[in-house]
Structure formats: C-alpha cells, structure tokens
Amino acid sequence: MDRHSVLPMNPAMPVRVMRPQAGKKMPPLADSAPVKQMRQMNRGIVTAFGAIGIAQALKIFTHKAVTGKWDWRPLFTTGGMPSSHSAGVSALATYVASNRGARHTETAVAVVLATIVMYDAQGIRRHTGEIAKLVNDLEDNFVKLSGEFPSLKYEEQEKELKELLGHQPLEVLAGALFGGALGLVSAKIENQEREIEHARGIYPDYLDERS
Structure with missing residues (x-):
C-alpha cells in the first residue's frame, strides 16, 4: 500500500474526539510556572550582573584611551574607569525603585546597599x-x-x-550613572512586557506584586 494513500473510515467504528474539559484552560507558555520563576528570580540579578560585566568590558576601552595600548587585563581587575561595583548596585537600586516605588522596603535596602558599596569603593x-x-x-x-x-x-x-x-570619585560617579541608566532600561523593558501580556489577557502575578 502506498504510504500516501488514505485508509477508508469504517462507519461502524466510533471516532473519539479529544476536547478540552470544561473549566480547564492550558496556561500560556509565558505564564507557566517555570518561566514565571525564572523571570522573577533573574530580572534583578541579570540587570545588576549585566551592568557589572559591561562596565568591566568598558575598562578595556578607557585603558586604551588613557595609555594608548590595548590590554585585556582590566577586564578581570578591580579599579579603573568606570567602577563596575558602583554600576551593579546602582543598576539594581534604580531597577527596584522603578518597579516598586520610592517608598517600598526593597528600594530602601537596594539604595542603602548601593550607598555603602560606592562609599567603600572611593574610600x-x-x-x-x-x-x-x-x-x-x-x-x-x-x-x-x-x-x-x-x-x-x-x-x-x-x-x-x-x-x-579602589576608585577615584569620578570613576564611582561614572559607574553609578551608567548603572542607573541600565536599570531604567531594564525596568522599561519589563513594563513593556507587562503591557503586552495584559493586552493578551495574561496577568502574571510576578509582574504585578506591588505592596
């Protein structure tokens, strides 16, 4: 029998059609538990460590601008322009403040942590x-x-x-400004994702928990 041929249907054979049960709806992929947990856990972490990584990479170019030589060692060292520690904590504080608001406890913790880290870096x-x-x-x-x-x-x-x-005050300031800008961008992207999901009728609680 040709593999493209179609077997005739037996009228006496009952055909069972799989239908979704009433009252049950499969959750969209974006609203599934693993995706929710991953995005809830990683958004702030990715923002902070992303700022640190990019700031470390920028040290290669600032070192080239100052010395006129390419050197990969600043990528793995502390110190230099800009401050990657300041960028990381500033990005996290800005991201949290943008999503939680200035009066939220998480914002207070992030801001205090950022202040201590930046003071320690230049002190x-x-x-x-x-x-x-x-x-x-x-x-x-x-x-x-x-x-x-x-x-x-x-x-x-x-x-x-x-x-x-450590860092000079100007290096700390540059890292803080860079991290703050990256934190705002991350919060903006998350807000756009929230609007898209709301337009699709998806209301994930990990994006809307505001207290």
Whole structure:
C-alpha cells in the first residue's frame, strides 16, 4: 500500500474526539510556572550582573584611551574607569525603585546597599590601594639600598601588593550613572512586557506584586 494513500473510515467504528474539559484552560507558555520563576528570580540579578560585566568590558576601552595600548587585563581587575561595583548596585537600586516605588522596603535596602558599596569603593578600598603602592615603593628602595650596602641584607618579596583596589570619585560617579541608566532600561523593558501580556489577557502575578 502506498504510504500516501488514505485508509477508508469504517462507519461502524466510533471516532473519539479529544476536547478540552470544561473549566480547564492550558496556561500560556509565558505564564507557566517555570518561566514565571525564572523571570522573577533573574530580572534583578541579570540587570545588576549585566551592568557589572559591561562596565568591566568598558575598562578595556578607557585603558586604551588613557595609555594608548590595548590590554585585556582590566577586564578581570578591580579599579579603573568606570567602577563596575558602583554600576551593579546602582543598576539594581534604580531597577527596584522603578518597579516598586520610592517608598517600598526593597528600594530602601537596594539604595542603602548601593550607598555603602560606592562609599567603600572611593574610600577604604582606594586608600588601601594607595597604602599598597607606598609599601611597594618602600620595598623597592630597600632593594636598592641593599645593593649599595652589602652589609644591609634584605630579601625581596616575590609578589608585590595589589595597588589597583579602589576608585577615584569620578570613576564611582561614572559607574553609578551608567548603572542607573541600565536599570531604567531594564525596568522599561519589563513594563513593556507587562503591557503586552495584559493586552493578551495574561496577568502574571510576578509582574504585578506591588505592596
């Protein structure tokens, strides 16, 4: 029998048609539990870590603008322009404030966290880096003195202290502005998704939980 031929239907054979049960409706894919959980959990995280990653990548170009040389090492180091830590916490705070409102507790937590991180970046971490630079310079001077005076014995350390730890205030400000802009964009995209889903008759609670 040709595979394209159609078998005749037996009139005596009952045909069962699968119909959806009354009162039951399959949820759309966008409203399914796994998608809801993924988007609810990841939106703020993706916004914050996305800002950190992009800010780290921008350090390569700012390093090229300052030194005139391409170098991939700033992609994996702290310090430099812009501050990736400031970008991350600023993006998260702006995203939360845009979705929750200025009076929500989550906004307060995000803003306080961002303030502490940015203050630490241009304060304690920057001063720690400056102290490390002084210690490294002091060790270099001891090495030179030990070479000029053989009686002065000094063993040079194999590894210098890391100097690029914190940020200048301008680097922190640049990171905060960049992160804030990215947080606003992320919140805008989410609002557009909400409007599209509402137009389709979908009202996911993970987008509309406002208290």
